[in-house]
Amino acid sequence: xxxxxxxxxxxxxxxxxxxxxxxxxxxxxxxxxxxxxxxxxxxxxxxxxxxxxxxxxxxxxxxxxxxxxxxxxxxxxxxxxxxxxxxxxxxxxxxxxxxxxxxxxxxxxxxxxxxxxxxxxxxxxxxxxxxxxxxxxxxxxxxxxxxxxxxxxxxxxxxxxxxxxxxxxxxxxxxxxxxxxxxxxxxxxxxxxxxxxxxxxxxxxxxxxxxxxxxxxxxxxxxxxxxxxxxxxxxxxxxxxxxxxxxxxxxxxxxxxx
Amino acid sequence: xxxxxxxxxxxxxxxxxxxxxxxxxxxxxxxxxxxxxxxxxxxxxxxxxxxxxxxxxxxxxxxxxxxxxxxxxxxxxxxxxxxxxxxxxxxxxxxxxxxxxxxxxxxxxxxxxxxxxxxxxxxxxxxxxxxxxxxxxxxxxxxxxxxxxxxxxxxxxxxxxxxxxxxxxxxxxxxxxxxxxxxxxxxxxxxxxxxxxxxxxxxxxxxxxxxxxxxxxxxxxxxxxxxxxxxxxxxxxxxxxxxxxxxxxxxxxxx
Amino acid sequence: xxxxxxxxxxxxxxxxxxxxxxxxxxxxxxxxxxxxxxxxxxxxxxxxxxxxxxxxxxxxxxxxxxxxxxxxxxxxxxxxxxxxxxxxxxxxxxxxxxxxxxxxxxxxxxxxxxxxxxxxxxxxxxxxxxxxxxxxxxxxxxxxxxxxxxxxxxxxxxxxxxxxxxxxxxxxxxxxxxxxxxxxxxxxxxxxxxxxxxxxxxxxxxxxxxxxxxxxxxxxx
Numbered sequence: 001x002x003x004x005x006x007x008x009x010x011x012x013x014x015x016x017x018x019x020x021x022x023x024x025x026x027x028x029x030x031x032x033x034x035x036x037x038x039x040x041x042x043x044x045x046x047x048x049x050x051x052x053x054x055x056x057x058x059x060x061x062x063x064x065x066x067x068x069x070x071x072x073x074x075x076x077x078x079x080x081x082x083x084x085x086x087x088x089x090x091x092x093x094x095x096x097x098x099x100x101x102x103x104x105x106x107x108x109x110x111x112x113x114x115x116x117x118x119x120x121x122x123x124x125x126x127x128x129x130x131x132x133x134x135x136x137x138x139x140x141x142x143x144x145x146x147x148x149x150x151x152x153x154x155x156x157x158x159x160x161x162x163x164x165x166x167x168x169x170x171x172x173x174x175x176x177x178x179x180x181x182x183x184x185x186x187x188x189x190x191x192x193x194x195x196x197x198x199x200x201x202x203x204x205x206x207x208x209x210x211x212x213x214x215x216x217x218x219x220x221x222x223x224x225x226x227x228x229x230x231x232x233x234x235x236x237x238x239x240x241x242x243x244x245x246x247x248x249x250x251x252x253x254x255x256x257x258x
Numbered sequence: 259x260x261x262x263x264x265x266x267x268x269x270x271x272x273x274x275x276x277x278x279x280x281x282x283x284x285x286x287x288x289x290x291x292x293x294x295x296x297x298x299x300x301x302x303x304x305x306x307x308x309x310x311x312x313x314x315x316x317x318x319x320x321x322x323x324x325x326x327x328x329x330x331x332x333x334x335x336x337x338x339x340x341x342x343x344x345x346x347x348x349x350x351x352x353x354x355x356x357x358x359x360x361x362x363x364x365x366x367x368x369x370x371x372x373x374x375x376x377x378x379x380x381x382x383x384x385x386x387x388x389x390x391x392x393x394x395x396x397x398x399x400x401x402x403x404x405x406x407x408x409x410x411x412x413x414x415x416x417x418x419x420x421x422x423x424x425x426x427x428x429x430x431x432x433x434x435x436x437x438x439x440x441x442x443x444x445x446x447x448x449x450x451x452x453x454x455x456x457x458x459x460x461x462x463x464x465x466x467x468x469x470x471x472x473x474x475x476x477x478x479x480x481x482x483x484x485x486x487x488x489x490x491x492x493x494x495x496x497x498x499x500x501x502x503x504x505x506x507x508x509x510x511x512x513x
Numbered sequence: 514x515x516x517x518x519x520x521x522x523x524x525x526x527x528x529x530x531x532x533x534x535x536x537x538x539x540x541x542x543x544x545x546x547x548x549x550x551x552x553x554x555x556x557x558x559x560x561x562x563x564x565x566x567x568x569x570x571x572x573x574x575x576x577x578x579x580x581x582x583x584x585x586x587x588x589x590x591x592x593x594x595x596x597x598x599x600x601x602x603x604x605x606x607x608x609x610x611x612x613x614x615x616x617x618x619x620x621x622x623x624x625x626x627x628x629x630x631x632x633x634x635x636x637x638x639x640x641x642x643x644x645x646x647x648x649x650x651x652x653x654x655x656x657x658x659x660x661x662x663x664x665x666x667x668x669x670x671x672x673x674x675x676x677x678x679x680x681x682x683x684x685x686x687x688x689x690x691x692x693x694x695x696x697x698x699x700x701x702x703x704x705x706x707x708x709x710x711x712x713x714x715x716x717x718x719x720x721x722x723x724x725x726x727x728x729x730x731x732x733x734x
Contacts, residue, residue, distance in 0.1 A: 006577040007619040008652050041389050042307065044342035054295040058388060060342025083350055085338060087313040087384035089296050094336055096351060137341040137350070139386065141311065142294045299563065317565055317593040328632050370521070372546060376567070377633050379593040407521055407548040410564025410658070414537065414546070415522025451522055488520055491548055495518040495562065498714070 005205050013206055017194050023202055029243050031198045036153065036255050038161040046162025046177065050154040053200065054144035059136065059154035061162045063177075065125055065169050066133040076123025076131045080109035082138040082151065089143035103227065107185065108138060108152050110223040111214040115183035117156065122178060125171060132164065134177075145200035148212055152185035157256060182256050183222055184248035187212040188240045190232060195240055197247060211237065213244035217252060221245075269426040269437065276437070277306075281430045284420070284479055289400070289490040291408050299409025301490075303401040306434055307391025312401035314409040317379035331376035335364035337398055339387040359395045366399050366419065366448040366457035372412040381411060392438035393421050399448050399457065404487050408494070416487050417456055419448035420479030422472040424464060429471045431479045445469075447476035451484050516552055519545040525557045535559030549658075550714055562714070566592045566657040566687040568635045572626045573644075575652055575689035576637065578616050583609055586616050588624065588637060591654065591687040596637040598624060604639055621647040623683050623691060643683075650681070650693030653703060657688035659713040663706065670709070670719055677726050678702045701729055
């Protein structure tokens with residue numbers, strides 16, 4: 001099932017863009033309103049509900065001891081999963097994650113992993129035998145566009161609220177999961193040579209290309225993902241990166257400074 | 259289900275349950291209508307420690323087409339638990355339990371839905387358990403019923419659902435996790451406001467007299483829940499109305 | 514006018530004869546089928562606050578072509594049921610292989626429901642000069658349950674709007690509204706229609722809209 005978008009609607013959005021405007025009167029590099037609520041799920045070790053405009057995602061973090069991977073015997077494990085449940089959009093269908101869901105989970109995972117936000121070595125319990133496994137589960141509740149940025153924000157917010165459940169497993173007292181960086185993903189679409197950040201559903205449906213840039217607290221890039229069947233020029237990429245880092249800094253300072 | 263004799267005493271203290279409730283008392287209940295933008299109807303419910311959200315899509319086209327019925331809408335109900343909703347992380351996706359709960363929950367709602375109004379279509383009900391604390395299916399049915407009304411689906415009435423249980427040889431209303439895990443019986447019920455039962459399940463052990471008491475108690479719980487379901491819908495409308503009054507008041511202030 | 518918010522199953526009257534739209538009769542009593550506003554006149558009607566559009570013969574609707582078969586355009590009409598626009602319902606004679614030349618996928622059309630059979634097969638027509646393809650202007654979508662308010666009693670609201678807004682407006686019963694005029698006029702028309710949607714269930718709406726338009730126009734001039 002896909003959204004039918006009429007040409008007349010496309011024309012309308014196109015004309016708006018030519019006038020330098022968007023459907024909801026935002027600037028091209030402006031985000032919708034963000035709100036983050038932490039510790040909303042008592043059964044999870046950490047959780048966050050993020051609202052980005054009308055989009056809503058819920059991220060839960062669960063931790064349990066398990067075996068390390070053979071090639072990294074002294075490091076904890078992060079497993080990120082995303083459920084695009086059919087509750088969240090008329091276009092989502094029940095069933096195992098499709099390529100969109102898997103891509104989303106992997107990009108969220110990339111941000112957490114490549115920023116080294118979590119000190120995996122600190123999660124070793126018995127070298128080669130037992131380490132902490134962190135499950136980051138992203139649950140999309142309402143897809144009104146740009147759920148990737150919302151999910152990524154939810155993941156780091158949930159990790160920031162995570163308590164390691166050591167006592168539950170007889171491993172000492174519970175303690176706050178140490179977080180060393182705050183990666184922020186920002187996404188822009190390209191439409192008629194105009195770059196628009198934080199696209200809503202309509203904008204996503206007319207865009208050919210989307211670029212997500214994940215940046216760290218020190219202003220470096222730790223992950224990117226281009227998606228969509230269109231193309232980008234290098235200048236467009238650099239411009240997106242510049243704005244992405246600015247927006248990320250603002251979001252980080254406003255919502256997530258440790 | 260195992261009756262744990264030595265723990266019987268700990269279920270009650272001074273005539274109250276672990277969370278301070280009386281035997282025939284519901285857990286705190288909160289219902290919000292229209293919480294999702296994309297769905298045609300939606301409802302968020304908290305029943306004690308349960309946090310459940312329900313969305314309704316439709317009536318809409320049926321995919322795959324061979325499921326279509328020429329004279330009526332089909333109803334689909336998907337009960338799903340978020341991985342982080344339970345103590346031990348649950349593997350994502352459906353399991354045998356969720357299939358069964360989806361089926362009985364759907365059948366709890368179908369008696370009141372006027373499916374003949376929408377031939378060849380489907381009414382999809384999606385229920386996501388975000389936090390589980392015993393009684394998720396009843397919370398899901400309560401939310402789903404309100405979400406159906408919110409979506410403008412024609413129905414003969416709402417459906418309300420609640421369980422009764424037996425712990426330490428006492429019949430209790432709306433068991434929480436501890437009572438459910440170590441109790442002697444669990445009996446979820448769903449019904450119309452007239453008292454027509456649309457869902458009934460039971461596991462554990464009850465005498466006929468206890469069964470009678472448990473059914474009556476659960477139905478009493480349903481009646482209380484119905485009042486709050488009703489209120490949540492009426493309140494949503496009043497909110498709409500007060501919102502739309504704002505421009506008028508502003509206009510007056512300008513004059 | 515006596516109005517009250519009701520939910521499915523609410524008792525509305527002891528008199529079965531008063532059963533109107535959105536109600537059902539059981540044991541001689543009238544109950545609501547819907548969540549909405551009960552309107553008490555001779556008959557009691559319940560106007561839903563939400564719900565999907567179900568096509569009825571004679572309805573004007575705005576559709577979007579979503580597929581083309583050998584002799585039909587399949588048209589999304591914002592409903593659980595797609596509309597079928599048969600090639601013979603196009604105002605002029607065309608051949609099957611030229612169908613996409615006239616109405617492509619993604620094209621919006623102002624069309625009318627010609628017939629609906631009991632299995633909800635919906636046939637559309639373009640055979641009326643008022644109907645046809647949409648090439649300019651804007652289409653906005655509101656809940657179809659608000660359309661009666663947009664039209665008003667005997668068309669009072671919509672004629673007032675057309676006059677005051679200086680725009681062409683085509684109201685689809687399916688909640689899609691076409692507006693055509695100068696950019697500024699369209700902007701105001703858009704705002705006005707959305708305001709009517711938002712306040713559809715309040716009393717004294719027409720007066721408020723007239724007032725709103727007066728203020729907006731003063732602000733512009």
